[in-house]
Amino acid sequence: MQEILSFEGHLLEIEKEIERADNPDSLKALKRRLSLEKKNFSENLSPYQKVLLARHPKRPHLSDYIEGLFSNFIELSGDRLFADDQAIIGGCGIIGKKKVMVIGQEKGRSTQEKIKRNFGMAHPEGYRKARRLMELSARFGIPVLTFIDTSGAYPGIGAEERGQSLAIAESICASFNLAVPIISTIIGEGGSGGALAIGVCDRLLMLEYSIYSVASPEACAAILWRDQSKTEEASCNLHLTASDLSRLGIADQIIKEPIGGAHWDYDKITRELKSVLLSNLKELIGMDKGKLLEKRREKFRKIGVFEEGIKVW
Amino acid sequence: MNWFRRPKYTTLTPLSQKREKLPQGGIWIKCEECNELIYKKEWLKLLKVCPKCGFHFQISPEERIKIIFDKGSWKESFSEIKPVDSLGFKDIKGYRERLTEYQKKVGSLDAITCGKGKIRGITVASCLLDFSFMGGSMGSVMGEKIALTAEMAQAERIPLLIFSASGGARMQEGIVSLLQMAKTVSAINLLKKEGGFYLSVLCNPTTGGVAASFAFLGDIVIAEPKALIGFAGPRVIEQTIKEKLPPGFQRAEFLSEHGMVDMVVKRKELKEKIFYLVRFFTVSQ
Ligand SMILES: [Zn+2]
Numbered sequence: 001m002q003e004i005l006s007f008e009g010h011l012l013e014i015e016k017e018i019e020r021a022d023n024p025d026s027l028k029a030l031k032r033r034l035s036l037e038k039k040n041f042s043e044n045l046s047p048y049q050k051v052l053l054a055r056h057p058k059r060p061h062l063s064d065y066i067e068g069l070f071s072n073f074i075e076l077s078g079d080r081l082f083a084d085d086q087a088i089i090g091g092c093g094i095i096g097k098k099k100v101m102v103i104g105q106e107k108g109r110s111t112q113e114k115i116k117r118n119f120g121m122a123h124p125e126g127y128r129k130a131r132r133l134m135e136l137s138a139r140f141g142i143p144v145l146t147f148i149d150t151s152g153a154y155p156g157i158g159a160e161e162r163g164q165s166l167a168i169a170e171s172i173c174a175s176f177n178l179a180v181p182i183i184s185t186i187i188g189e190g191g192s193g194g195a196l197a198i199g200v201c202d203r204l205l206m207l208e209y210s211i212y213s214v215a216s217p218e219a220c221a222a223i224l225w226r227d228q229s230k231t232e233e234a235s236c237n238l239h240l241t242a243s244d245l246s247r248l249g250i251a252d253q254i255i256k257e258p259i260g261g262a263h264w265d266y267d268k269i270t271r272e273l274k275s276v277l278l279s280n281l282k283e284l285i286g287m288d289k290g291k292l293l294e295k296r297r298e299k300f301r302k303i304g305v306f307e308e309g310i311k312v313w
Numbered sequence: 314m315n316w317f318r319r320p321k322y323t324t325l326t327p328l329s330q331k332r333e334k335l336p337q338g339g340i341w342i343k344c345e346e347c348n349e350l351i352y353k354k355e356w357l358k359l360l361k362v363c364p365k366c367g368f369h370f371q372i373s374p375e376e377r378i379k380i381i382f383d384k385g386s387w388k389e390s391f392s393e394i395k396p397v398d399s400l401g402f403k404d405i406k407g408y409r410e411r412l413t414e415y416q417k418k419v420g421s422l423d424a425i426t427c428g429k430g431k432i433r434g435i436t437v438a439s440c441l442l443d444f445s446f447m448g449g450s451m452g453s454v455m456g457e458k459i460a461l462t463a464e465m466a467q468a469e470r471i472p473l474l475i476f477s478a479s480g481g482a483r484m485q486e487g488i489v490s491l492l493q494m495a496k497t498v499s500a501i502n503l504l505k506k507e508g509g510f511y512l513s514v515l516c517n518p519t520t521g522g523v524a525a526s527f528a529f530l531g532d533i534v535i536a537e538p539k540a541l542i543g544f545a546g547p548r549v550i551e552q553t554i555k556e557k558l559p560p561g562f563q564r565a566e567f568l569s570e571h572g573m574v575d576m577v578v579k580r581k582e583l584k585e586k587i588f589y590l591v592r593f594f595t596v597s598q
Contacts (some may be wrong), residue, residue, distance in 0.1 A: 024440045032574060115496035153525075160563055163573050164544035165524035172498045177506075192482070192491060193525045195545070201494050214482045214491040214522075214575030217551075224404035224484060235401050239487045250488055296504070300495045301460065305486070306397040 005052050011037055011260060021270035033072065045187040045209075047244075048235040051217055052207040054152075054189050058263040060270070062089055062104040062147045062187065068096050069277070076133060076139060082162060085126030087118045088198075090133045092142070096278045098285070101137035103130045103198055104147025120155035120189075125165035127197045129172045129229035133151035134178055139256070143181040143281060146198040153194030173199035179293055183277060185211040185255070186242075191291070193313070202296050203280045204250065206242040207269070208257040250303070253280070278288040344368055348538065360580045369537045370579055371517060373419075374426035374441035374587065377476055381584050382439075389428040391461050396423050400487050408485040411447070417447045423454040424479070429460045429471070433588045435596065437467035439474040442516075442523070443514060449479030449521050452486040456493025459527055463500035469594020472510040472591050473501075477528040480546070492527035501527050510594045515542050515565070529573075530549030533590055535583070536565035536574045543568075544551075562581045 002011055014034045021027040045053070053059070066073050070093030077084040082252070090103045107120035120164050130146075137144050148188070153164055175182060176196075184201035190212035206212065220238060221230040245251035258265035327419035341350045346368035355365065360380055361370040366509045369569050372380075378387050402408040416422055440462050460473070466473040482490040501511060513531025515524075518541035527543055528534075536542060543563040551558055561567050565577045578586045 050531060061524075153544060155550045157550065157554065157558070157562070159551070160543045160545065161571050163529075165520075165542075165572070166529040166573065167530045168525040169494075169498060169527070170543070172526065173502050174503050176495075176499045185552070193494060193522055195492055196494055197525075212488055214486075214488055215484050220484050229403075234404075237400065238484070238488075239400055249487065251490065256591055297499050300492065300499050303489060303492045303496055304454045304457050305397055305489060306457055307395040307397055308393060308457075 005049075005056065007049055007052075008041065008260065011041060011276045013127070016223075020211040033167055035259065038264075042261075046232070046235075047118055047238075048232040049075050049234050050209050050241045051211055053213045053261045056261060056263050057109075057179070059188055060262050060266050061109065062106045062149060064266060065273065066091075066102065068099070068267070069093075070258050071272050073102065077129070077309070079128035079132060080123065083123075083125045085118075085123050085129055086116050087122040087150070088126035088130055090129055092137075094146070095274065095281070098281055099142045100281075101142055101144045102147070103134055103144065104187075105150040105194075105198075108147060112241070118154060121152060122151045122194060122197075123154050123156070124162040124164050127153075127167040127171040128260075131167075131196050131267065134174055134182075135170075138180045141180055142181070143285065144178065145277065146167060146182065146184045146201065148184060148186045148190045148195045148199055148212075149188035150191050150194045151189055152191035153197070153199040156227050161203065163206055167299045168193050171197040172200050176293070176297060178240070179289040181281065181287070181292065182296070183280050183284070185273065186212050186251075186276070187273075200296070202284055202292065202298065202299070203252045205253050205255055206245060206251045207255050207262060207277060208242055209261055210242055211240040212242075212245055213238050324335075324591050333402060342385045345370070354419075360509045364434060364578055365392070367579070369517060370476060373445065374421075374443050374476075377424075377441055379429065380580065381474075381587065383434070384430060385473065386429055386431035388430070389426065390465065391427050391458050392422070394422070394457055394461075396452055396486075399453075399486070399489070402485040402487070405414055405484075411485070411512050415446050421441065421446060423452070423458075424449045425455045425458050427458045429465075432474075432584065432591060434590055435472075435588065437472045437474045438462050438469070439476070442478045444478040444480075444516075444518070447483065448481075449477075449523070450481060450483035450490070451479060451493050451497075451526075452483035452490045453493065455483075456490075456496045459493075459497040460500035462510075463497075463504045465505050466511075467509050470509070472512065472595050473504060474512045474514070474587065474591070475527065476514045476516055477519040477523050477533070478516040479521070479523035479528075481523060491522065495521050497527040498530065501530050505532065507532075510591070512590060514583070516540055518542065531553055532594070534574045534592055535586065536568060536577050537583075540565045540575055540578055542574075 018030045071094035075091040079211035105120040108114035183203045184200040185205040216236040217231045220234040258268045262269040344363040347366035349365040366571040424443045427440045515536045
C-alpha cells in the first residue's frame with residue numbers, strides 16, 4: 001500500500017509548500033488554504049475513501065495509543081494453551097485514575113513488525129488470550145477496554161486445526177458474562193467475526209474514519225458481484241462507515257478525528273479518545289452488576305430488522 | 314420485548330404443502346463427492362447418502378424433520394418472521410428481488426425453520442438451517458429465530474437441538490448480520506446458564522459466522538460424515554497461504570481428530586444418538 005493516498009496528495013503538496021515558504025504572508029495564506037482543503041477533503045469522502053483512511057499506512061495503531069492513554073501499562077501474554085498471539089495485545093494499565101484491562105489488535109507498521117503481528121489477524125490463541133484476560137479482569141472488578149483494528153481472523157491451516165470458530169464463539173460468549181463495564185473502540189478496521197470476538201460491549205465507540213463490516217468490501221465484491229472492481233460499490237452498499245453505524249444505532253458514539261484523518265495529529269486524536277473513554281467509563285463504573293449484564297444482553301438482543309407477525313408459543 | 318410490533322401476515326403457502334416433489338428425471342444421479350453414478354432409489358432409501366463413498370447430501374429442513382422427529386409431532390414456530398431489505402442492498406441483483414426468488418424456489422421465507430417436535434416421545438425445541446436458501450446465510454431472521462427458539466427452550470425447560478448448514482453471515486444485511494452472531498450466542502449462553510441442554514449438529518457445510526457463533530457452542534457437538542466445517546472457507550485459505558490444502562482438511566473427520574467435535578454420526582443413526590444423549594442429560598432416572 002502506498003504511504004500517501006492519491007486523494008490526499010494535494011494536502012501533502014500544500015504542506016511541502018508551507019515548509020518552503022519564506023515570507024509570513026504567503027505562509028499564512030498557505031496555512032489557510034491547507035485547513036480549507038482539509039475541511040473540503042473531510043466533507044467529501046466517499047465510503048471507499050473512508051475504508052482507505054481506516055487502513056491508512058500512517059494511521060495510529062493500538063501501540064501508538066497505549067503510551068498516551070495509559071500510565072504504567074504492563075503487557076500480559078499468552079493463552080496458557082498454545083502460544084502468545086502477537087496480533088492481539090493485552091495488558092493492564094491506568095487511564096485517568098482508573099484501572100483497566102486493555103485488549104486489542106495491532107497490525108504492525110514495519111514489514112518485520114507486520115509479520116510479527118500477522119497483520120493484526122489473530123489465530124485462536126489470540127482470542128483465547130483475550131478471553132483469559134477479560135475473565136481475569138472481571139474477577140477483580142476491573143473494566144475492560146477493547147480496541148478493534150483487524151481485517152479479520154486469520155484464515156489458515158493452524159487456525160482451523162486449533163478451532164478458530166470455537167475460539168471466536170467462546171470469546172463472544174464470555175463477554176456476555178463479564179460483570180464489569182466493557183467499552184469497545186474501533187480505531188481502524190473492524191473486520192467481521194475477528195473484530196466481533198472482542199466487540200461485545202456496553203458502549204461501542206468508533207473513530208470518525210473507522211469502519212465496521214460483516215465482510216471486507218473486497219471480499220463482498222468478489223463474492224456477490226464476482227468482480228473485484230466493484231469494491232467501491234460494495235463499500236457503499238455495506239454501510240460500513242462510522243456515520244452509517246451511528247445511523248443504524250449500532251455505534252454509540254463517534255470520536256471526531258483531526259481534519260484529514262487521525263494520522264495528521266496523533267496527539268490530538270489520543271487526547272480526544274482519552275476524554276471520550278473516561279466519560280464513558282465514568283457513566284458505567286458503579287452501575288449495578290446485574291443491570292450491566294442485563295443491559296448488555298438487551299443491547300444485542302434487539303439488533304435485527306425483520307417483519308413479524310404474532311408470537312405463536 | 315416488542316415481539317408484537319408491526320404485525321404482518323405472509324401469503325406464502327405453508328411449508329408442508331410445498332417441496333413435496335421428489336427429485337424427477339433419470340434413475341441415476343452422480344455423487345458430488347466421488348463422482349460415481351448411483352441408483353437414485355437406493356440413494357433415497359439411504360436418506361440421500363451415497364452408497365459408494367458415504368457422502369451425505371444436503372437435505373431440506375422438511376426432510377430432516379421426517380428423519381429426526383416422531384411422525385406428526387412437529388409443530389412449527391415463529392414461521393411468520395420475514396426478512397426485509399433494510400439497506401436497499403443491490404449487487405448484480407437487488408436483495409429484495411433475490412429474496413423473492415429464493416422464497417419462491419425454496420418455499421420458505423428464509424434459511425431457517427424452527428419449532429418443537431418429539432424424539433421418541435421427548436419434546437425438544439429445534440432449529441433447522443436450510444443451505445438451499447441463499448447458502449443458509451444468517452441475517453436478522455435467523456438471528457431472531459435462533460434467539461426465540463433458545464428462549465422457548467429455556468421457558469419450557471426442554472432441550473434445544475440445532476442443525477446447522479450455512480456459509481456464514483448474510484452480507485446483504487450488512488453489519489446487522491454480523492451482530493446476529495452476538496445475539497444468538499447470548500441467547501445460547503442464557504439457556505445454558507439456566508441449566509438448559511443444547512445439542513448442536515453440524516451439517517454440510519457449517520462455516521463462517523454460524524460456525525463462529527451458536528453452532529460450536531453446543532454442550533454436545535455432532536458432525537455429519539464428511540461435512541465441511543470451519544471458520545474460513547477452503548478457497549479463502551488457499552488464496553491466503555498460497556498452498557493447496559491437504560485432502561480431508563476441514564471435514565468432519567478432521568475436526569474429530571483435532572478434538573473439535575464429540576462424534577461423527579451417520580444420518581441413519583442420528584435419531585437414535587440424539588435420543589440417547591437428550592435422554593441421558595435431561596431425563597432423570
Ligand atoms: Zn459418493
